[in-house]
Amino acid sequence: MPDQQLIDLIRTGHSDKALDALYRHFPMIRKMVRSAGGNAADAEDTFQEALILLVRNIQQRNFTLTSKLSTYLYGICRLLWKEELRRRNKPIPHEFIQSPEEGQTFDMEKEYQARLAEKALDELGERCRELLLLFYHGGVKLKDIAARMGYSAENTARNQKYKCLEAAKLRLKQLQQIHQTL
Amino acid sequence: MRKELELIEKIEAYLQGRLSTAETEQFERQLADDPQLRTEVELQRQLMTGIQRASLRGSVLKAKKRYVFRRQFLKWGLGGLGTAGLIASLLYYQTSRNNVTLYEVNKLPAYNEAGERQWVDADRRLPAQTYLINASRDTVIETKKGIVLAISSRSFRDKDNHPVTGQVQVVLKEALDPATVMTAGLSTRSDTQMLSTGGMFFLDARQQGHILHIDTIRPITVQIPATEDRAGMQLYKGKRMSNGTINWVDPHPLERSLVSVDIQTLDFYPPHYLNSLQAWGYDSRDKRFTDSLYYSFSYFFHHPKIDMHIGNEDLDFGFLANDSDRVKNCGLDPAKIKTIWSPEFQNTIISTREFEERLRSLYYLGDNDLLDLYINHLDWNLSDIDSLVATQSLSSHYKHIFQAFADRHDGKVGNASPQLRQLAVYYKMKAQAYAAALSKTESDFWARQKELDSTSDAKRQQHQEDSFRRVAQNFRQEFDINFKEACRQLGYDTTINSLPPAQSVYTATITTTGWCNIDRAVTASTLTRTTLDYTDSATMKKAVIRYLPVSFQIADWKSFSRLYVYLLPDKLSSFMLVSGSEGTYTEKLNQLLKYDLVCIGYKGDQPWYYHQGDIRPAVYTNIQLKSISAEELASQLNQAGNLTQADELRKENSFSEFDIQDQKRRKRFKDLRELRIRVGRIVTRCGIYYSTPTDDEGY
Numbered sequence: 001m002p003d004q005q006l007i008d009l010i011r012t013g014h015s016d017k018a019l020d021a022l023y024r025h026f027p028m029i030r031k032m033v034r035s036a037g038g039n040a041a042d043a044e045d046t047f048q049e050a051l052i053l054l055v056r057n058i059q060q061r062n063f064t065l066t067s068k069l070s071t072y073l074y075g076i077c078r079l080l081w082k083e084e085l086r087r088r089n090k091p092i093p094h095e096f097i098q099s100p101e102e103g104q105t106f107d108m109e110k111e112y113q114a115r116l117a118e119k120a121l122d123e124l125g126e127r128c129r130e131l132l133l134l135f136y137h138g139g140v141k142l143k144d145i146a147a148r149m150g151y152s153a154e155n156t157a158r159n160q161k162y163k164c165l166e167a168a169k170l171r172l173k174q175l176q177q178i179h180q181t182l
Numbered sequence: 183m184r185k186e187l188e189l190i191e192k193i194e195a196y197l198q199g200r201l202s203t204a205e206t207e208q209f210e211r212q213l214a215d216d217p218q219l220r221t222e223v224e225l226q227r228q229l230m231t232g233i234q235r236a237s238l239r240g241s242v243l244k245a246k247k248r249y250v251f252r253r254q255f256l257k258w259g260l261g262g263l264g265t266a267g268l269i270a271s272l273l274y275y276q277t278s279r280n281n282v283t284l285y286e287v288n289k290l291p292a293y294n295e296a297g298e299r300q301w302v303d304a305d306r307r308l309p310a311q312t313y314l315i316n317a318s319r320d321t322v323i324e325t326k327k328g329i330v331l332a333i334s335s336r337s338f339r340d341k342d343n344h345p346v347t348g349q350v351q352v353v354l355k356e357a358l359d360p361a362t363v364m365t366a367g368l369s370t371r372s373d374t375q376m377l378s379t380g381g382m383f384f385l386d387a388r389q390q391g392h393i394l395h396i397d398t399i400r401p402i403t404v405q406i407p408a409t410e411d412r413a414g415m416q417l418y419k420g421k422r423m424s425n426g427t428i429n430w431v432d433p434h435p436l437e438r439s440l441v442s443v444d445i446q447t448l449d450f451y452p453p454h455y456l457n458s459l460q461a462w463g464y465d466s467r468d469k470r471f472t473d474s475l476y477y478s479f480s481y482f483f484h485h486p487k488i489d490m491h492i493g494n495e496d497l498d499f500g501f502l503a504n505d506s507d508r509v510k511n512c513g514l515d516p517a518k519i520k521t522i523w524s525p526e527f528q529n530t531i532i533s534t535r536e537f538e539e540r541l542r543s544l545y546y547l548g549d550n551d552l553l554d555l556y557i558n559h560l561d562w563n564l565s566d567i568d569s570l571v572a573t574q575s576l577s578s579h580y581k582h583i584f585q586a587f588a589d590r591h592d593g594k595v596g597n598a599s600p601q602l603r604q605l606a607v608y609y610k611m612k613a614q615a616y617a618a619a620l621s622k623t624e625s626d627f628w629a630r631q632k633e634l635d636s637t638s639d640a641k642r643q644q645h646q647e648d649s650f651r652r653v654a655q656n657f658r659q660e661f662d663i664n665f666k667e668a669c670r671q672l673g674y675d676t677t678i679n680s681l682p683p684a685q686s687v688y689t690a691t692i693t694t695t696g697w698c699n700i701d702r703a704v705t706a707s708t709l710t711r712t713t714l715d716y717t718d719s720a721t722m723k724k725a726v727i728r729y730l731p732v733s734f735q736i737a738d739w740k741s742f743s744r745l746y747v748y749l750l751p752d753k754l755s756s757f758m759l760v761s762g763s764e765g766t767y768t769e770k771l772n773q774l775l776k777y778d779l780v781c782i783g784y785k786g787d788q789p790w791y792y793h794q795g796d797i798r799p800a801v802y803t804n805i806q807l808k809s810i811s812a813e814e815l816a817s818q819l820n821q822a823g824n825l826t827q828a829d830e831l832r833k834e835n836s837f838s839e840f841d842i843q844d845q846k847r848r849k850r851f852k853d854l855r856e857l858r859i860r861v862g863r864i865v866t867r868c869g870i871y872y873s874t875p876t877d878d879e880g881y
Contacts, residue, residue, distance in 0.1 A: 015238070019245035026249065048246070052238045117232025118239070129236065136230055137237040144610075147551065148558045150570060162187055169225045172232075 003069040010058045022051060025070050029077045036081060036093045046084065050076040053111065083108060116179060120172040128164035135161055193226050294422070295386040297393055303367035303426045308355040308384070317350040317389075327358045329383055332403040338387050338394040345397065346389055355384040358406070372418060372430045380415050381406045435591050440564060442595045445533040450523045451476055452513070452545045452864050462860065473520075475857070479865045480517040480617050481624035483550075513548040513866040517617035522557060529595055530560045536592050537564065543583055547576065548866075564592040631851055638844045645837045652756045652830065659754045661708040663774050668704050668725035672718050711770040729770040730799030734779065737804045739765030742783035742790065744838065748831065749797065750778040755826040757834075771799050780822050782815070782835060783807045784842060789815045789835075793822060812839070 001021045009018040026047050033043035053076050057063050065072065078096060085092050121129055131149060134140040140148070146157040195201050196209050213220050290301055315321045317338050323331045333352070336345040357363045358381040363370070370377040383406070387394040396402060418430035449456065455476065460466040522532050531537055537556065544553050552571055559567050568588035572581050707714035707727060714727040734747055747760040747767040753775050760767040771777055779802070781792040790807035791814075810818070819831045 015241055016245065019241055020248055023245045023249040044246075048239065048242045051242045051245075052235055055238055055241075056234070113228055114231045114235055117228040118235045119232075121229070121232050121236050132229075132233055133237055133240075136233045147554050150551075150555065150574065158187065162190060165190060165226070165229070168229050168232075169222075172225055172229060 003065060006069055007058055007065065010055055015055050019051060019055070022054070022069075022073065025073055028070075028074065032074070032077065033081055036096065037085065037090055038081060042081070042084070046077050046081050049080055049115075053080075079108075112179075113176070116175045117168075117172055120168050120175055123171055124164060124168055128160075128167065131157070131161055132164055132168070189222075190226070193223050196223070197227055197230060291388075291391070293393070295393060298422075300422050300424075302422045302428055304357070304382075304428060305355075305384070305422075307366045308357060308362070311354045311356075313352045313354070315350050315352055317346045317348060323352065323354070325354050325356055325383075327356045328407045329354070329356055329358075329381075330405045331385075334400045334402075337397055337400045337402055338389075339397050340389070340392060340394060346394055348389070350394065351388045353384075353386040353388070357382045367427070369427045369429075371427070372433070377418070377430060382420075384420075440531060440534045440536055440592055440595045442529045442533045443535060445523060445525065445528050448523075448533065448535070448538045450519050450538065450541055453542050455861070455864050458860070458864060462857070464857070475861060476865065477516045477520050477616075477620055478624050478627075478858075479862065480515055480520075480620040482862075482866055483512070483515040483517070484617050484621050514545055514553055515550050515613070515617065516865065517620055518550060518553060518557075518613045520616050520620075521612040531556070531562075531564050531567075531594055532560070534564075534595065536590075540564075540568070540584075540587060543580065543587075547580055561594070563594050565590060568592075634844075634847065638840075638848075641837070641840060641844075645841075648833070649759070655756050656751075656754050656758055657708060659756075660751070660772060660775070661704060663753060664708050664714065664727050664772070665704045667727055667774055668714060668716065671725040672716075672721065672723045711772070728773040730773065731768060732771050732777075732797060732799045733766060733768040733801050734760070734762070734781070734805055735801070735803045736765045736767070736781060736783070737806050742785055742807075744784040744842070746782045746834075746838065748780040748782075748834075750780060750822060750827050750831075752776040752778075756830050757827050771797065778822060779805075780819075780831065781805060781807055782838070784838065787842065791815055791818055793818065 001018075006018045006021055009015065026044075029047045029050070030040060030043040033046055034040070038046070050073055054069075054073055067075075082092055082096050085096075121132065124132075127149065131145060134145050134148070135142065142157045142161065143154045145151070145161075146154050149157070151157045151160065192201075192209070196206065201209060213223060290305055292299060294300055294305070311325055313323050315323070315333065318335050320335050321333045323333065325331075331352075331354075336347070338346040338350055340346050357366050357368055360379075363379060363382065368382055370379045383404075385402075387396075416433035416435050419432045420428040421431050423429050451472065456466045456472065459472060459475075464471070466472060527533055540556065541553075544556075552574065555570055555574075556564075556567050559570075565588045568584050568590075572584040572588060576584070704714060704716075704727075706712075707729070711729045713729050714725060716725045717723070718725075736742075736745060736747070739745060745765075747762060749758045749760055749769060749771075751758065751772070757780070758769065760769045762768055777797040779792070779794045779797050781790075783790040789810050789812060791810040792805055792807045794802075794805075815835065816832060819835060820828050822828055822831060
């Protein structure tokens with residue numbers, strides 16, 4: 001699939017199809033991560049994180065592609081893996097330092113905060129997470145959420161949403177404090 | 183709490199850019215002044231980013247799944263096979279020995295798949311099916327009896343736990359039918375317990391004689407054709423016993439994939455609906471009829487309190503409850519059923535026999551929200567939804583039923599469309615649209631009946647008035663004739679006005695007894711149609727007007743649904759309707775008049791006719807009516823009697839024709855109303871006519 005078509009798919013809310021096409025590059029990334037001190041699980045984590053960043057970046061209006069999409073994806077993966085190695089206090093391979101980096105355009109600290117928020121949500125429990133995702137991402141109305149998740153009334157769902165959101169905020173605050181003290 | 187909720191909604195609106203410019207400015211001023219609010223907004227912003235990421239991650243994981251799936255089962259196109267009840271021995275023990283030989287026809291290797299020197303009767307008796315596969319590739323095997331195995335690449339490991347590549351020999355033995363099971367000497371015993379078998383198979387894999395085992399993180403998927411559906415089927419491992427039999431141990435529940443069938447062949451009607459219709463003499467196979475009757479009840483779910491006007495009765499067919507919350511449990515809304523019983527839901531859990539079974543219980547519960555749980559989770563395993571339903575506030579009886587459904591571990595439809603979520607949205611929209619359309623049609627229908635009823639009531643009223651007018655007119659005219667004749671016989675002046683005095687001055691004008699007497703006598707005679715025999719007391723002159731009886735006997739009168747006998751007097755402008763019963767009609771003829779006889783009968787819509795002139799006081803027997811077309815009847819009536827009589831008769835007949843149709847219509851709606859009341863008991867649970875069906879399948 002041509003790069004422009006992939007970008008169009010992502011921008012028109014059809015990320016699923018684009019992700020299917022992009023996933024084919026996984027073997028290339030696995031090879032790269034393995035050759036730089038990671039295992040298969042590291043490779044998968046890095047690749048998936050890179051896909052998320054890529055989609056989020058493309059969804060931003062000011063994004064312009066300056067190379068092939070696969071090169072861009074590869075660049076993000078290198079950057080992420082380098083960050084990870086740094087975090088683990090592991091030696092960074094020579095060629096990683098020297099090569100020009102793609103995907104330098106995003107703010108790693110901001111992304112890290114976003115990851116913390118995602119983590120806070122993950123720790124919430126399945127029902128809270130589903131409720132918040134349906135409401136904020138799926139755009140599903142509270143009334144329909146109530147029906148779908150088996151709450152007796154719209155108001156119950158609204159209160160539940162409030163509780164979930166508060167719990168998530170609390171957890172996020174804690175995570176941020178831990179992150180700062182590290 | 184309320185305040186916090188409002189604040190959160192305000193922050194949401196701000197972050198999503200839904201505030202107006204003025205509101206945004208005001209909110210930002212607030213933000214500048216309030217550091218705590220700033221933190222709240224920032225946290226919420228981060229969480230919303232986190233939510234976006236979480237959702238994206240879900241998409242990425244799905245893409246991974248599809249990626250792995252595509253790689254593993256590129257050629258996996260075998261849908262529709264139900265993995266179903268079985269007791270199977272999937273033998274994958276780790277090997278410790280490698281001194282084995284290949285399987286050959288009727289010959290076993292020295293060591294079994296577990297590396298032991300132990301074989302049982304079944305190993306010897308069942309023929310081996312051997313497949314050579316490339317261990318580095320994904321492979322699908324279908325056995326002679328239809329077991330399908332999906333083997334991922336590198337599914338096999340050797341004794342040192344290294345992935346195996348290259349050619350691998352896969353050996354299968356199967357016993358799916360009772361005959362094979364028995365002749366192979368296989369037992370259906372788990373320790374001391376007897377098992378009911380759904381099929382047994384044996385699997386072994388070797389590479390150059392070396393025993394291989396299955397990588398536990400790359401399991402092999404096996405589908406066994408199910409001949410019947412049995413809940414609670416589990417997968418057992420076989421343990422060879424020293425007495426030559428196999429003991430089945432270590433059971434695991436199976437997730438059963440469901441088979442989608444043509445949704446139109448399923449029965450989504452309420453329990454007892456179709457067979458009740460049949461018992462009441464309706465054609466239960468006419469789906470157009472059964473559908474329209476059933477779907478028409480959607481009206482009651484959207485207009486909980488309605489009055490249905492039929493004929494002269496106002497029938498309250500409403501629910502006991504007025505509030506929609508209680509109507510909710512009054513039964514499943516037919517509009518919802520109409521929506522899911524459609525090709526759009528083909529190839530989902532809805533189009534399965536398993537769902538049909540759940541639906542029956544859902545009908546007894548009558549809670550639309552429970553039905554929605556199934557429709558809103560089309561991408562779930564059916565058993566997971568059963569569990570969800572079982573956790574709702576149900577009576578323990580139904581909790582038990584749905585728990586039992588959940589225990590069957592029914593999964594989902596293989597090859598299901600990925601657009602299941604969208605279907606749930608479609609369902610919601612369509613159900614609303616159907617409900618609106620059905621309600622409209624339904625109310626229009628009854629409004630139309632009401633209109634027809636009032637038109638026909640008006641017509642009937644008019645007809646009655648006409649009849650009275652005719653009788654009164656006949657009386658007036660006949661009285662006139664009788665009076666003049668009486669006066670003539672008595673020698674009075676016959677040019678005198680014979681009109682009776684106006685009522686308002688009636689009592690004041692009685693001055694001469696003669697007048698009064700004659701008048702009364704003639705009136706009485708005309709009214710009672712008895713012979714007048716009057717002698718003027720002053721002149722002793724006599725006046726006699728004879729009324730003589732006539733009777734008509736209609737042949738085969740029983741075969742007519744309606745029968746009218748009319749007499750057309752020559753000197754009167756209208757006709758007389760002759761009364762009678764059981765085919766015999768009697769009247770008294772005035773000797774001063776000449777009469778024609780007209781008989782009109784109906785057999786259904788078909789008119790029959792008889793006409794005879796010059797009727798005299800006598801007994802007419804065996805009057806034979808003849809079948810006649812409606813046009814011919816009209817033309818005959820035109821010729822009968824004088825012009826006004828013909829006109830009146832035509833009017834009378836056209837009313838008869840209308841009345842026949844109208845009575846039919848009323849009968850149809852009376853039947854329909856009764857049918858609806860009866861069906862209402864099946865479809866709704868809150869109708870005032872509802873009573874528990876007695877033959878209720880034990881629910």
